[in-house]
Amino acid sequence: MKEEIEELWSEVRELSLxxxxxxxxxxxxxxxxxxxxxxxxxxxxxIISNAITHWxxxxxxxxxxxxSQTLSSSTxxxxxxxxxxxxxxxxHPSTSLCFASAHVQHVPFTDALNLISSSHPSKFVxxxxxxxxxxxxxxxxxxxxxxxxxxxxxxxxxAQPEAVNLWIxxxxxxxxxxxxxxxxxxxxxxxxxxxxxxxxxxxHRLYIRDYPAATYKYSWDTGEFDLELEKPTxxxxxxxVDPYPSRETLDDEISKFPLYFNGPxxxxxxxxxxxxxxxxxxxxxxxxxxxxxxxxxxxxxxxxDMQFDIKYxxxxxLQSIHYRSPPSPxxxxxxxEEIDTGAEDDYDTR
Amino acid sequence: MKEEIEELWSEVRELSLxxxxxxxxxxxxxxxxxxxxxxxxxxxxxIISNAITHWxxxxxxxxxxxxSQTLSSSTxxxxxxxxxxxxxxxxHPSTSLCFASAHVQHVPFTDALNLISSSHPSKFVxxxxxxxxxxxxxxxxxxxxxxxxxxxxxxxxxAQPEAVNLWIxxxxxxxxxxxxxxxxxxxxxxxxxxxxxxxxxxxHRLYIRDYPAATYKYSWDTGEFDLELEKPTxxxxxxxVDPYPSRETLDDEISKFPLYFNGPxxxxxxxxxxxxxxxxxxxxxxxxxxxxxxxxxxxxxxxxDMQFDIKYxxxxxLQSIHYRSPPSPxxxxxxxEEIDTGAEDDYDTR
Numbered sequence: 001m002k003e004e005i006e007e008l009w010s011e012v013r014e015l016s017l018x019x020x021x022x023x024x025x026x027x028x029x030x031x032x033x034x035x036x037x038x039x040x041x042x043x044x045x046x047i048i049s050n051a052i053t054h055w056x057x058x059x060x061x062x063x064x065x066x067x068s069q070t071l072s073s074s075t076x077x078x079x080x081x082x083x084x085x086x087x088x089x090x091x092h093p094s095t096s097l098c099f100a101s102a103h104v105q106h107v108p109f110t111d112a113l114n115l116i117s118s119s120h121p122s123k124f125v126x127x128x129x130x131x132x133x134x135x136x137x138x139x140x141x142x143x144x145x146x147x148x149x150x151x152x153x154x155x156x157x158x159a160q161p162e163a164v165n166l167w168i169x170x171x172x173x174x175x176x177x178x179x180x181x182x183x184x185x186x187x188x189x190x191x192x193x194x195x196x197x198x199x200x201x202x203x204h205r206l207y208i209r210d211y212p213a214a215t216y217k218y219s220w221d222t223g224e225f226d227l228e229l230e231k232p233t234x235x236x237x238x239x240x241v242d243p244y245p246s247r248e249t250l251d252d253e254i255s256k257f258p259l260y261f262n263g264p265x266x267x268x269x270x271x272x273x274x275x276x277x278x279x280x281x282x283x284x285x286x287x288x289x290x291x292x293x294x295x296x297x298x299x300x301x302x303x304x305d306m307q308f309d310i311k312y313x314x315x316x317x318l319q320s321i322h323y324r325s326p327p328s329p330x331x332x333x334x335x336x337e338e339i340d341t342g343a344e345d346d347y348d349t350r
Numbered sequence: 351m352k353e354e355i356e357e358l359w360s361e362v363r364e365l366s367l368x369x370x371x372x373x374x375x376x377x378x379x380x381x382x383x384x385x386x387x388x389x390x391x392x393x394x395x396x397i398i399s400n401a402i403t404h405w406x407x408x409x410x411x412x413x414x415x416x417x418s419q420t421l422s423s424s425t426x427x428x429x430x431x432x433x434x435x436x437x438x439x440x441x442h443p444s445t446s447l448c449f450a451s452a453h454v455q456h457v458p459f460t461d462a463l464n465l466i467s468s469s470h471p472s473k474f475v476x477x478x479x480x481x482x483x484x485x486x487x488x489x490x491x492x493x494x495x496x497x498x499x500x501x502x503x504x505x506x507x508x509a510q511p512e513a514v515n516l517w518i519x520x521x522x523x524x525x526x527x528x529x530x531x532x533x534x535x536x537x538x539x540x541x542x543x544x545x546x547x548x549x550x551x552x553x554h555r556l557y558i559r560d561y562p563a564a565t566y567k568y569s570w571d572t573g574e575f576d577l578e579l580e581k582p583t584x585x586x587x588x589x590x591v592d593p594y595p596s597r598e599t600l601d602d603e604i605s606k607f608p609l610y611f612n613g614p615x616x617x618x619x620x621x622x623x624x625x626x627x628x629x630x631x632x633x634x635x636x637x638x639x640x641x642x643x644x645x646x647x648x649x650x651x652x653x654x655d656m657q658f659d660i661k662y663x664x665x666x667x668l669q670s671i672h673y674r675s676p677p678s679p680x681x682x683x684x685x686x687e688e689i690d691t692g693a694e695d696d697y698d699t700r
Contacts (some may be wrong), residue, residue: 001671004667004670004671005667007666007667007670008663008664008666008667011663011666011667012659012660012663015658015659015662015663016657016658016659016660016663032383033382033383033386033505033506033508034508036383036386036387036391037386037506037507037508038508040391041386041390041391041657041659042657042659042660043659043660044659044660155383156383156387157387158383158384158387158388199660200660201660201663201664201667307366307391307392308365308366309362309365309366309391309392309393309394310362310366310392310393310394310549310550310551310661311660311661311664312365313358313361313362313365313366313551314358314551314661314664314665314668315664316357316358316361317354317355317357317358317361317551317668318664318667320354320357321351321354
C-alpha cells in the first residue's frame with residue numbers, strides 16, 4: 001500500500017495543486033462561480049488580495065485604544081498556556097503525551113488585551129480565541145468594522161457562515177497541525193499569519209493518534225499551571241507532527257515521523273494584513289503569527305459548512321487503510337530492507 | 351481491504367447520493383451556481399426537465415422526412431454490428447473475449463436512416479453515432495434545431511463543450527458499461543434512454559480487465575460479419591459486467607462478478623424526450639434505448655472537459671489497489687470461508 005499512497009500524494013500535486021509548494025494568489029476577489037469552480041470544487045487553497053480593503057477594521061484595529069474603547073463593556077474568553085501552544089500535544093507526568101487545552105478565563109476585554117500584549121514569557125502566553133462564533137457574540141461591538149460574511153464566498157457556498165471567530169494574539173502563540181470539518185475564509189486584519197498546509201490526501205503523514213485529553217489550570221496565586229487529565233479518560237485523535245522541532249530533537253522527530261519530514265514539503269504561505277486565505281475543508285494546517293513590530297496579529301475567520309460528499313467519503317476510505325499492507329510471504333525480503341532504513345510505518349491512522 | 355472498500359460504497363450513498371437508487375430530478379434548469387455546487391462539485395447525477403423545451407428539434411425530429419430532407423446532402427458515420435452491441439465484449443474464436451468495435455460505414459444520411467429504421471435483426475443492427483463532435487460536423491445542417499451548448503452548464507464549467515455528438519438508434523442498440531473522462535449533458539430529443547449508473551467509487555464492481563481490441567468487418571456481398579483482431583495486439587481496459595445476462599447465463603455471471611450482482615444496486619433512470627441527464631465525469635454507465643412505438647431514439651450529448659483534481663487522484667488511488675489485501679496469518683481462516691462462498695475477488699483492476 002506504501003507505493004499506491006505515495007503515488008496519490010504525488011498525483012494530487014501534479015494534477016491540481018502544483019509542485020512549487022506555493023499557494024495560488026488572486027489579485028482581486030473571484031466571482032462566486034470562479035471561486036466554486038477553481039477552488040472549492042478541486043479543494044484547492046488560494047490567497048485573495050484586495051478583498052477586504054473596504055473594512056474599517058483595517059485601520060481602526062491597528063490602534064489598541066480603539067479596541068479597548070469599543071469593547072470596554074465586553075467580557076471575552078482568554079486562553080492561557082505556559083508556552084503559547086494550545087490545543088496541542090504536551091508531556092504529562094502520568095502518560096507520555098496528552099492533548100492539552102488552554103486554561104480559559106473570562107475577563108473584561110481591556111484586561112485581556114493587556115495580558116496578551118504585555119510579555120509574560122516566564123508566566124504564561126495569552127491568546128484571545130474562542131471558536132464558538134465569538135465574533136458575533138463576545139465581540140459584537142466590532143461588527144461594524146468588518147463584513148458580516150464574505151459575499152462571493154457566501155454565494156458560492158449557498159449559505160451564510162456557520163461561525164465567525166476573532167483571533168487576537170502575538171508571535172508567542174501558535175496552532176498545531178489539525179484539520180477542520182469546515183470551509184474556511186481567514187481574513188488577516190493586523191500583523192500576519194504563517195501557514196503550513198497539507199492536503200487531505202497526505203493524512204498518513206501527520207501520524208494522527210489518540211491522545212488523552214487534558215486541560216491547563218492556571219493559578220493566579222502561585223503563577224503556575226497544572227495540567228489535569230480529564231476523568232473519565234477521553235481520547236482525542238490529533239496530529240503527532242511538530243513541523244518546527246528544536247535543533248536537539250530534530251533527528252529524533254525525523255526518525256519518528258519520516259513520512260512528514262521525508263515526503264513532499266507542505267504548502268507554505270504568509271497571509272498579510274488585508275489578505276484572505278481560502279483554507280479548504282479537511283486540509284491540515286499549522287499556524288504561526290507575528291508582525292514586524294512584535295505587535296498584535298488580529299484575524300477574523302469565517303467557517304462555512306462543508307459538503308460531505310464523494311471527496312469526504314474518499315478521505316475516510318484513505319484514512320481507514322494502513323500505510324502499508326500486512327506483509328505477504330513474497331514481500332518479506334523487501335520489507336525487511338525498508339524497515340532497516342527507518343522509512344517504514346505501519347501505524348493505522350484510525 | 352475488502353471491508354474498507356465496501357464501506358466506501360456505502361458511505362458515498364449515505365452521505366451524498368442517497369440509498370434509493372433513484373436519480374434526483376429537477377423540474378427546471380438550475381442556475382450555473384446551483385449546478386456547480388449541488389451536482390458538479392459532489393459528482394452527483396441529476397435529470398433536468400424543461401431545459402430544452404424551446405428546441406425546434408423536439409417537434410421536427412419526430413418526422414423522419416424532416417431529417418432526410420435537411421440532411422439530404424450529408425454523409426454520416428453508421429455503426430454496424432451483428433447484435434446492436436458496439437464497443438462491447440464479444441467472443442472471438444482465437445481468444446476468450448475481445449473488445450469489439452463496430453464496422454463503420456460512411457453513407458448518405460437517407461440510406462443510414464433506412465438502415466437504422468428497417469428491421470434487419472438477422473443481418474445487422476445499424477446505429478448512427480460517432481463520438482467525434484459529429485453533431486457539429488456530419489450533422490451541421492441540424493444546428494439550428496438545438497442549442498449549440500447548454501447555457502447554465504457552459505457557465506458552470508467555464509468553457510464551451512469540447513464535443514457535441516448525435517445518436518440515432520432503435521431499441522436494438524445498447525452501450526455496454528464504461529466511463530468517460532468528460533462531464534456529460536445528455537439531451538434526449540425523441541424516444542427514451544434507460545441508464546444504469548454506478549459512481550466511480552464502485553470501480554472494483556465492474557471488473558475492468560484488459561481485452562484485445564477487434565473490429566467487425568461487414569461484407570455487403572455475403573451479409574456476414576468478420577471479427578478481426580487488431581495486429582499488433584492492442585489491449586483495451588473495459589468493464590466485464592453485462593448487467594442483463596440471459597436467464598441461462600445468470601448464475602454463471604453472478605458467480606463471476608459477485609461484487610456487481612451482490613453489491614448495492616446501480617442507480618437506474620429513464621430519460622424521456624425533452625429531458626436532460628447530467629452524467630458526471632468518471633461515472634460508469636450502461637445505456638439502452640427505446641420508445642413506445644418502436645421508433646427512433648435520438649439524443650444529443652454535450653461533452654465538457656472535466657477537472658483532473660483531487661477526486662480524480664482519489665479515483666486512481668482506489669483503482670490502483672486490490673479489492674482485498676494479501677492474506678495475513680491471522681486472516682487465513684476468515685478468508686478461506688469467504689473463498690468458499692465465491693464472494694471473494696482478488697483481481698487487480700489496473
